[in-house]
Every structure is written in C-alpha cells, then in structure tokens.
Amino acid sequence: MARYKIILNCIIFSLITPFVLQAQSSQLIGFVKDYSNKEALQGAVVRLGKVAVITDVNGAFTIAYDATNKENSNQLHVSFVGYQDYSQAIHFGSNQNTIVILLKPSETLLNQTVISAGRFEQSVKRMVVSTEVIQPYLIQNRNTTMMDKLLDQVPSVNVIDGQINIRSGSGWTYGAGSRVMVLVDDMPFLTGDAGQVKWNFVPIENVKQVEVVKGASSVLYGSSALSGIVHLRTEMATDKPITRISTFSGLYSKPQRESLIWNSNVQMQHGLSIFHTAKKNQLTYAFSGNYFKDNGYRQGESDHRLRFNANLKWQSKNRVSYGLNLGTLISDGGSFLLWDSYQKGYSVLGGQITTTKSSNFYADPQISFYTGAFKHNVRGRFMYIKNDITNPDPNINQDNSSRNTFAEYQIQRFITELQLTITAGMSNSLSYSNSPLYQGVQSSRNHAAFLQLDQTIRKKLTLNAGARWEYFQMNETSESKPVFRTGANYEIGKATFLRASFGQGYRFPSIAERYIETSVGLLNIFPNPNLGSETGWNAEMGLKQGFSFFGVKGFVDVAYFHTQYQNMIDFNFGVWRQVDPLNPFSGIGFKTLNIGETKIRGWDLSMNANGKLGPVKVQTIVGYTYTNPIMLDVNKPFATDSIGNNYTFKSTRSDSTDVLKYRFKHLVKWDIQLEYKAWQFGYSLRYNSFMENIDRVFLSIVAGMQEARDANRGGNTIMDARFAYQINARMKMALVISNVLNVEVMTRPADIRPPRLSIIQFNYSF
Numbered sequence: 001m002a003r004y005k006i007i008l009n010c011i012i013f014s015l016i017t018p019f020v021l022q023a024q025s026s027q028l029i030g031f032v033k034d035y036s037n038k039e040a041l042q043g044a045v046v047r048l049g050k051v052a053v054i055t056d057v058n059g060a061f062t063i064a065y066d067a068t069n070k071e072n073s074n075q076l077h078v079s080f081v082g083y084q085d086y087s088q089a090i091h092f093g094s095n096q097n098t099i100v101i102l103l104k105p106s107e108t109l110l111n112q113t114v115i116s117a118g119r120f121e122q123s124v125k126r127m128v129v130s131t132e133v134i135q136p137y138l139i140q141n142r143n144t145t146m147m148d149k150l151l152d153q154v155p156s157v158n159v160i161d162g163q164i165n166i167r168s169g170s171g172w173t174y175g176a177g178s179r180v181m182v183l184v185d186d187m188p189f190l191t192g193d194a195g196q197v198k199w200n201f202v203p204i205e206n207v208k209q210v211e212v213v214k215g216a217s218s219v220l221y222g223s224s225a226l227s228g229i230v231h232l233r234t235e236m237a238t239d240k241p242i243t244r245i246s247t248f249s250g251l252y253s254k255p256q257r258e259s260l261i262w263n264s265n266v267q268m269q270h271g272l273s274i275f276h277t278a279k280k281n282q283l284t285y286a287f288s289g290n291y292f293k294d295n296g297y298r299q300g301e302s303d304h305r306l307r308f309n310a311n312l313k314w315q316s317k318n319r320v321s322y323g324l325n326l327g328t329l330i331s332d333g334g335s336f337l338l339w340d341s342y343q344k345g346y347s348v349l350g351g352q353i354t355t356t357k358s359s360n361f362y363a364d365p366q367i368s369f370y371t372g373a374f375k376h377n378v379r380g381r382f383m384y385i386k387n388d389i390t391n392p393d394p395n396i397n398q399d400n401s402s403r404n405t406f407a408e409y410q411i412q413r414f415i416t417e418l419q420l421t422i423t424a425g426m427s428n429s430l431s432y433s434n435s436p437l438y439q440g441v442q443s444s445r446n447h448a449a450f451l452q453l454d455q456t457i458r459k460k461l462t463l464n465a466g467a468r469w470e471y472f473q474m475n476e477t478s479e480s481k482p483v484f485r486t487g488a489n490y491e492i493g494k495a496t497f498l499r500a501s502f503g504q505g506y507r508f509p510s511i512a513e514r515y516i517e518t519s520v521g522l523l524n525i526f527p528n529p530n531l532g533s534e535t536g537w538n539a540e541m542g543l544k545q546g547f548s549f550f551g552v553k554g555f556v557d558v559a560y561f562h563t564q565y566q567n568m569i570d571f572n573f574g575v576w577r578q579v580d581p582l583n584p585f586s587g588i589g590f591k592t593l594n595i596g597e598t599k600i601r602g603w604d605l606s607m608n609a610n611g612k613l614g615p616v617k618v619q620t621i622v623g624y625t626y627t628n629p630i631m632l633d634v635n636k637p638f639a640t641d642s643i644g645n646n647y648t649f650k651s652t653r654s655d656s657t658d659v660l661k662y663r664f665k666h667l668v669k670w671d672i673q674l675e676y677k678a679w680q681f682g683y684s685l686r687y688n689s690f691m692e693n694i695d696r697v698f699l700s701i702v703a704g705m706q707e708a709r710d711a712n713r714g715g716n717t718i719m720d721a722r723f724a725y726q727i728n729a730r731m732k733m734a735l736v737i738s739n740v741l742n743v744e745v746m747t748r749p750a751d752i753r754p755p756r757l758s759i760i761q762f763n764y765s766f
Helices: 002-024 136-141 147-151 511-515 705-711
Strands: 025-034 045-048 051-054 060-066 075-079 086-089 096-103 131-134 157-160 163-166 180-184 207-214 228-234 242-252 268-280 283-294 302-315 321-335 354-371 374-390 400-415 420-435 440-457 461-474 477-493 496-507 518-520 523-526 534-549 552-566 569-575 588-594 598-613 616-631 666-676 679-688 716-726 731-738 757-765
Touching: 025 045, 045 060, 051 060, 086 096, 131 598, 131 616, 136 207, 136 666, 147 157, 147 207, 163 180, 440 511
Parallel strands: 025 096, 180 228, 523 588
Antiparallel strands: 025 060, 045 051, 045 075, 075 086, 131 207, 157 163, 207 228, 242 268, 242 757, 268 283, 283 302, 302 321, 321 354, 354 374, 374 400, 400 420, 420 440, 440 461, 461 477, 477 496, 496 534, 518 523, 534 552, 552 598, 569 588, 598 616, 616 666, 666 679, 679 716, 716 731, 731 757
C-alpha cells in the first residue's frame, strides 16, 4: 500500500510541477513603436530587472522573468536613440503579458538623430565625425528663399556664387563641380553635367532638418563627398495633417555704389509658398509649391520661378514601403559675371548680361522591405535639366540640357547581440549631356560598391569602419579606385564624448570641368579633356560636451582637422590658344587644371543650445572656424601655355603667401532667437576674414579690383534681424531685415553682395 502511495504522489507531483514553475516564471511580450506614426522601432533596449533584450525588426521583444524573486525590480525601462527614456511598473497577474510601448522623440540637442554619416539613425553625440544639425525654426523664421542662403549661416560653411565650401575645402570655380555632396532624402542632388546644385530646385518649404557632415565621406556617398555632406531631410505627416502658407514682400535699400537700376526704380522681391502633408490609412503624402520673383539688386539681374514638389509614401501591412518623390521647376532670370567698375559695382561690364530660361524635372522612386533581419532599400532617380541661354554675343550658343539616372541598392543588418550595424550596397549612375556649351554629346558613368560597419561596445564606445570601390568612365576614358574610412567615439564622462576619425575622398571631374567652352565678353573659358580626378583624406579629433545652464541645455563641440588633396582641380587664367592678331583676347582665359598637392589644417568650435531662461525661450547656434589652406609646392609647374610659359601657383596668385585662392582663414557664425509670449526676436551674424589670394589676372583686367580688395582687408561682417508677432495659434506676422547696416560685402572678385533687404512676411498654419 505504501508503494502505491509513493507512485501516486510522484504522478501528482509531475503533473503539478509545471504549473508551479510557470506560476513562478512569467513571460513579458511587447512591442516598441514611435509615438506619432506608430512605426516599429528596431534596436530599442528593453530592461526588466537584470534582464535586457533588444527589439527586432518588428519592434518586438520577449523577456522571461522570475516573478517570485522579490530581489528583482519590476520596473521596465526602454531606451532608444533620439527618443525619451521610458519607464513602467510591471505587475504579473497572468502567465503571459503583452504590452505596447510608445516612445516620444527627445527634445534634448545631444539626443538629436542624424542618418547622414552611417545611413541609419544615430545620436549626434555618438558621431565619429563633426556634424551640425539645423532645425526648422531657422529655416522658416529667416524667410529663407534658397537653401544656400541658410547654409551660409552654418558654422564652418560658406557659399560663394552657390558653390558650397566646408572648412576651406573648395574655393570658387565658376559654377562647375562640387567637393560637397548635397542630398535630399538620401538622393544626390547634383546635376549630371556640371556636378553642381540648383539651389532654386530644392523644396525648401518642405525641409524639416539639415545635416552637415564635415570631412571626407566618399565611402558611403561616392564622388563629390570629398570634403563633406549636406543632407536635407523633408517632412512627412505623422498623426496629424500639417498645412503651412507663407507669403512675403519687400524691397532693397539703395546701395552705396552707383548703378543704372537705382536711378528711378524700386527693386522688390516677393513670393508665396504652400506646404501640406497628411496621412490617410497606409498612404502618407506631402505637396508643396513655391512662387518667387526678385527684381534683383544688380543691373539685368532677376529671378522669376515656379516650383512644385510631391512626396508619396505607401506603407503596406507586410512592412513593405513604397515611395515616390517628384519635383518640377520653371525659372527665368538674368545674371552677370563682372562689374563695370568698383565705383559702379552694381552695373554690368559692357552689357554682358546672360539670361536663362530653365525647365527642370526629377522623379525618385524607392522601395524598402525586410527579409528576416535584413532591411533592403532600392532607390532610383531621373533628373532632367534644360537651360536656354541668351548670350550678349549672338554667335555664341550656351544652351544646354542634361539627363542623369541613378540607382542604388542598399542592404542593412542590425545584429542586436553585438550592437553591430552592417551597411552594404551598390550604386550606378549615368549622365548624358548634349550642348554646344560642352562641345556636343558627352556622357559619364559611375559604378560603385560599399561596405560599412558600425558597432557600439558596452554603451560607451562606438566604432566605425568602411570601404568603397569606385569605377568611373567619361566617354572613352576610365579609371577605378578604392577609398576607406574609420573612426571611434568614446563616452569619457557624463555628457562628454571624445572622437577621432580618418576618411579618404575621391572626386572625378564633371562634364563641364572637362568640356566647357564659352566666353562672356572678354572672359573665355577653355576645355581640358585630359583633366584628371582628385583624391584626398581627412583626419579629425574632436570633443563634444553637453551642458545645462539654468533652463538652457545644449552642447559645445571643438575639433582639430587635417586635410590633404592630391591633384586638386582648380580654374587658372592663361594663354591657352594661339592668339589671333585681329582679336588678341581670343586665346586668353580660364581653364580647369590639376594644380598639385594642397593641405588644409585648422580647428573649429561650435555651440548649440535651447531652453528657457525664466519666461523667455532661447534657441541659438554659434561657431568659429580657423583654417590654414596652403599649396605645398608653390613653384611646381602644373601647366604650360600655348607660347611655352610654365604656370605655377606662385606665378598665378595675387598675394605672396601660399594660401589657396578664394578661401577665408577665419569664419564666425551666430544666430539666436528669443521668444516671449507672442513675441519673437532673432539676430544673425556672419563674419569672414580677408580673402588673401585670388587669380592675379583680376587685378589687371577688372577695373577697381585692387581698390576693392584694399577696402575689404578687414574682412566682412553682415548682421540680420527679425521680429515676429504670433497673432493667434495659426497666424504670425514678421519683419525680416537682411544686411541691417547695409554694408558692402565682396566674396569673390567683381561681385558685391546684396544691400539691405527688408521683408514683411505673413505665415498661416493649421
């Protein structure tokens, strides 16, 4: 009998034990999503007691937890880059618990997210390279009509004639080629023929965030990312529709210099922009339009344009996302290259006004999807540019058109156990141009493959390494080259981050740089079909420190950088063809050349902050940059002209120093905005030091050039101001004044920048 009792007890124990163990051990299943758009957040860290897991591609997580162990905490903690930390007490009342956690974006500047450096969202504090992030308030409140005007306010950046320059990486090359890659929503925005940005084509009314990465970034973005990236990220609706309407009108003040247009006319500028975005079921869409007319501040110069853009995104239930971005621009305007004289700085030399009618279009289809733990992105681009140009000389045809197609496949894997992100892909582009300006039909193509690894170790150390292989072909010539990058970021203390990086860059010349042939009055530009590519590298060490002062939070960033270029491309003046005795200027002009090895060293300091000082809301960005851009061998010949003269940097420069042409050694940028109740006040300052070197020829062929340079030896300081009143929740009136003191500014030879411009702006949003 006793034996049967023992057997019966064993059977009962075996049946009861699983339920007892299950009661002692609970399982928590959950999903982490974005608070606004409810999209899954992959890579969020979820902690419950001493147990930690990371969400998968669906934002899901599972934690097995011993509910009977009273030593363990029942607090659930969730953290994710760019979002506020989340905490919740968990009460295990059943064997299985399922929760949905919605994370809100963080408003702390140190937790801002960027995607440019690694092609996935990263916290700005953990970047291995210097990065500036510009928020929408600066775009909307400055009445920004073209993005290059806003970028000129960014620390370490200056723009000359629409050509962007980061840390003296570029100078002034007459609108051809760029050492900075400009992207709009991950897509390159450079034209196929000239390799430059059409700033009036950028949908500025739809730009949500601007990311500026300083330093060579060719591994992920290829040619033209030689000295950095500017990434413009547009806005799409989340849970609520957004509509903004802005209209403005204003006038230029009379400048100090004489000009024919100021004798009896009032030069005005006005415009209208509309933006609307909404989400309906699985479709998110955004539409924007812009009308702009500027009578100009110089003789014959004007800008009249109409732009329309649309962004469409469809999110299917099986986590496949389809997108299509469209843009079109029609514009008509005039410009001139050289002034009549320094005294008549706003009048054109010899009637050399060039008018351009332009029609442009682009379409960017894209698709993203998941297969297991892999995320795939396929992007495409077709861009068409057509310019009908009227030249003062009817015998010269400068009309041009170009087509650019681009395709890229990217695959990404986030290994949660290792906190490792693997990004790989390949891209192809084809540019085609048919223009008398470029001597007929020209074409170029580029193929590339890239790989980058980003890993975070113990939440303190972030490591980065990548490689890219480039193949380039223009007409019958081709070349290929690999480039590499690496970097590290270490959190050495509370809100203190130390970083170091090294990156290589590679840029092949544009169609325009090799084949352009034209003239503007006496100024000729000659082709150079044998122009070679330029390469370079950038090394940097930096420190980012977060701070909190009363109610204001932000960070200070300081960095030292060293950049070197080989075979740098530059325009140079000379006698490049045999001179016609009947026209002695026919063989004289500018030509694109590889000038040799250059070095740029320097350091920059920037600060971003926002918050409240009592009842006053404060937002500010300030920066100082020092660079020493030099030619390493000023006596090395880099070209021989048609009559046998050797050209060196020393023989073509205007000053006796070895400083590269068209650079500023010192830059200071500052913008601050204060808000009190319904009132807003903003102030901007920009300073650049004297441009030490230009082409020597300008001193002899341009009237008043030396006098103008002598007057600008102290550099240039420009101040802007803005005042606004919030009438109600939807309406706001503003007065925006650019160049408040109406000072003269010359950023390149024979070109004085705009005088004071006063604008009345009305904004309506709902």
